[in-house]
Amino acid sequence: xxxxxxxxxxxxxxxxxxxxxxxxxxxxxxxxxxxxxxxxxxxxxxxxxxxxxxxxxxxxxxxxxxxxxxxxxxxxxxxxxxxxxxxxxxxxxxxxxxxxxxxxxxxxxxxxxxxxxxxxxxxxxxxxxxxxxxxxxxxxxxxxxxxxxxxxxxxxxxxxxxxxxxxxxxxxxxxxxxxxxxxxxxxxxxxxxxxxxxxxxxxxxxxxxxxxxxxxxxxxxxxxxxxxxxxxxxxxxxxxxxxxxxxxxxxxxxxxxxxxxxxxxxxxxxxxxxxxxxxxxxxxxxxxxxxxxxxxxxxxxxxxxxxxxxxxxxxxxxx
Ligand SMILES: *[C@@H]1O[C@H](CO)[C@@H](O)[C@H](O)[C@H]1NC(C)=O
Numbered sequence: 001x002x003x004x005x006x007x008x009x010x011x012x013x014x015x016x017x018x019x020x021x022x023x024x025x026x027x028x029x030x031x032x033x034x035x036x037x038x039x040x041x042x043x044x045x046x047x048x049x050x051x052x053x054x055x056x057x058x059x060x061x062x063x064x065x066x067x068x069x070x071x072x073x074x075x076x077x078x079x080x081x082x083x084x085x086x087x088x089x090x091x092x093x094x095x096x097x098x099x100x101x102x103x104x105x106x107x108x109x110x111x112x113x114x115x116x117x118x119x120x121x122x123x124x125x126x127x128x129x130x131x132x133x134x135x136x137x138x139x140x141x142x143x144x145x146x147x148x149x150x151x152x153x154x155x156x157x158x159x160x161x162x163x164x165x166x167x168x169x170x171x172x173x174x175x176x177x178x179x180x181x182x183x184x185x186x187x188x189x190x191x192x193x194x195x196x197x198x199x200x201x202x203x204x205x206x207x208x209x210x211x212x213x214x215x216x217x218x219x220x221x222x223x224x225x226x227x228x229x230x231x232x233x234x235x236x237x238x239x240x241x242x243x244x245x246x247x248x249x250x251x252x253x254x255x256x257x258x259x260x261x262x263x264x265x266x267x268x269x270x271x272x273x274x275x276x277x278x279x280x281x282x283x284x285x286x287x288x289x290x291x292x293x294x295x296x297x298x299x300x301x302x303x304x305x306x307x308x309x310x311x312x313x314x315x316x317x318x319x
Contacts, residue, residue, distance in 0.1 A: 080215025154185025
């Protein structure tokens, strides 16, 4: 009964978020649409549907035919694992296309409550395996993959931990993740939302409880799962983080977000583990500050940060 109620709420909020993103996209210049999509085929389960949305640089088809291989950014959208769609980050994709020569693949992972943890994590891993398997025909250089994500997607960018011992026939050895760009991720589900909200700088500016309860109960109905490192990477063992995360990690936190503290702690931890971490706190900004539905918002403020991130990404891809 409670799951049905969660689903009803999720369906309503998905529709509202859709409207919000339509308004968000109105701001000039309009962001690009994906050039094409691919649906990952799954033999075993016909209800499993994972669609990959491709944003491509100019002359992509021609250059693929000439044998060119593009670096890849695999992106995970936000929405508490419950809402949101792979086209929500099209302004981020536009910036990547403007500033780097990479292809952006935004993953339509399965959402909760229909598909609770670890469905989204599994879909992220399968997206990477699919891209590795089809790298030649898609013109991708999977030895240069960056992961990016926003909010819940920022969590998925960190928690997808490709298991190279998996029985898959794909040559995962060729797959190399060189960097992560994680924007205001949730990293620790063990801490209660009430506690995090109370500890935040501007509790009134944090996501309201009716949303965070919807997200957390939808994605992690089994409370034991909340301590899994694949849900809460902040709780992973040191060696697991050291081995599974790439050498370069970019982490962006918002000053008014209840996720600020766990983000900053995670940054210090990764630094101790020898990762090259670039952390940035976006001042006077609430969670998901870059996704405002106000068409008259200050998009330049967002683009400046996006462009800085993409400049670093370009350098990493060109190494
Ligand atoms: C991308 O480039 C276009 C054309 O130069 C520009 O109008 C747009 O603002 C750029 N977008 C971002 C996010 O940098």
